[in-house]
Amino acid sequence: MKHTTLPNTDIKISKICLGTMTFGQQNSEAEGHAQMDYALEKGVNFFDTAEMYSVPGRKETYGSTERIIGTWFKKSGKREEVVLATKIAGPSPGMPYIRENMDFSPASIALSIDKSLTRLQTDYIDLYQLHWPERKTNMFGQRGFKVQDDAWEDNIQNILETLDSFVKQGKINHIGLSNETPWGMMRFLEESKYHNLPRIATVQNPYSLLSRLFEVGSSEVCMRENVGLLAYSPLGFGRLTGKFLNGESLPKSRIELFPQFARYNSTQCTEATKLYNEIALKNGLSLTEMSLAFVTQQAFVTSNIIGATTIEQLKENIASIDVVLSDEIIGEINAVQAVIPDPAP
Template sequence: MKYTTLPNTDIKVSKICLGTMTFGQQNTEADGHAQMDYALEHGVNFFDTAEMYSVPARQETYGSTEKIIGTWFKKTGKREEIVLASKIAGPNPNFTYMREKNDFSPASIKFALDQSLQRLQTDYIDLYQLHWPERKANFFGQRGFKVQDDAWEDNIHSVLETLDGFIKEGKINYIGLSNETPWGIMRFLEESKNFNLPRIKTVQNPYSLLNRQFEVGSAEVCMRENVGLFAYSPMAFGVLSGKFLTGESHPNARIKLFPQFSRYNSEQCTEATRLYQEVANKNGLSLTELALAFIEQQPFVTSTIIGATTVQQLKENIDTIKVSLSEEILKEIDAVHAVIPDPAP
């Protein structure tokens, strides 16, 4: 395994992070425990979760992933060996079962954090993230910023003050953002700098061969401001394994089980995947190796979040840390990107 540190800290994290959102839906508690055992045994010391998991989010499975991680901590006693990240859900009218109001008010943050700590069976979370903005700025399936009615009033100072209180209490060590825009990242950094409030360490956004929009704006922000990217969906819901190019049905695949996740189902995504498969074949790599190695060696990526439904998939993903792509291969990847840029919104 390769390691780095959370920006502006001395916390060592593996360059591969175990994503856990399948625990409690596609994976049982026993499956989740087996994945965490395997990941830690192979050097992965960084786990990411969220209060809304498992996915797809629904009332019946709300909090199930955190509960499974919590029972693993209790069983193994290995909480201190793990850098643990979780998230508070932002506004969504379908998530009223989580709490009366899904916002980042002091009361909501306190309730969400305390509930997460209880489910996780721990006294603290190493990295606590805002899962998506309160303002109408970034939606799954939407490409770019859309001007629209937005009643949001800038409360970033209040949010940072609230999180600062929980840091001082010892319930949180560090904070981060997720699904953020360049403006949002800079706005948080500005407020922390001007008022000596906690500084965000990371942002967790989608980044893959099929979605390189992070490179436009956000990558420069992260490099110049020393904010780390946690890249999620690096395999594009399994599309970048190449398994959907074979003609087989794969009925248990995420995009088959949950057709509402159509982000990577377009003809453009299929064609781009086929072209990336050709690049991988030409260079003696699997498409999985090509896709993950590309993300892992980007200088603005702190850690790549991988999610698997089987230990075998997890093994293949973790093993990609040994792969290094040459400048020639990177040029071939960029040539495909130039023909079909960012097919997934």
């Protein structure tokens, strides 16, 4: 396994991060425990979760992923070997079961942190992230920004002051954002700089061969401000494994189980995937290996969040750390991007 450090810290983390959102719906507790055992054995010491997981969010399964991680910590005694990241959910009219006020007020943050700590059976969270912004902006498959009257008032300084209080209490160590824009990242950086408040270490956004929009604007922020991208959906909800190339039906796949997540289902995604698969095969790689290696070796990527529903998938995903793409392969990939740019927003 290759390792790096969480930006602006001395915390050593693996370049591959174990995503866990399948624990509690697609994966049982035993399967989740097996994945964490295997990942740690292979040097993956960075686990990511969220209070709303498993996905898709449902009242019946809310918090199930954190609970499964918590029982693994208790059983294994390996909490100190893991760098743990979780998230607080932002405003969502469809999730009133999480808490009455789906905002980032001091009361909401306090409640969410304490609930996560209880489910995770730990005293502290290494990286605490805001899962999505309070304000209305383009995220979750929305390509462009449209001005909307969302009654949001800039409270970023207040959010950082609240998070700072939990850093001082020892309940969280570092903070990050998720599904955030360049403007949002810079506002948080600005407030932390001028008010001596905790600085964001990371941003967790989608990034893959099918969605390279992060390269426009956000990548410059990350590289100039030393903020690390935690890239999620590097395989485009399984599209970039190649298993849909022949039009077969896979009823247990995420794309078919959760049709509401449709950003990877366009004709352009299918066509681009075929072209990427040809590049991989020509160079003796699987499409999975090439897709994950492309993400991992980007200079602005701190860690690549992989997720799996089987140990076999997990093994291939983790093994991709040993694949290094040549300049020639990158050139071929960029040629496809030029013809079918970012088919998934």
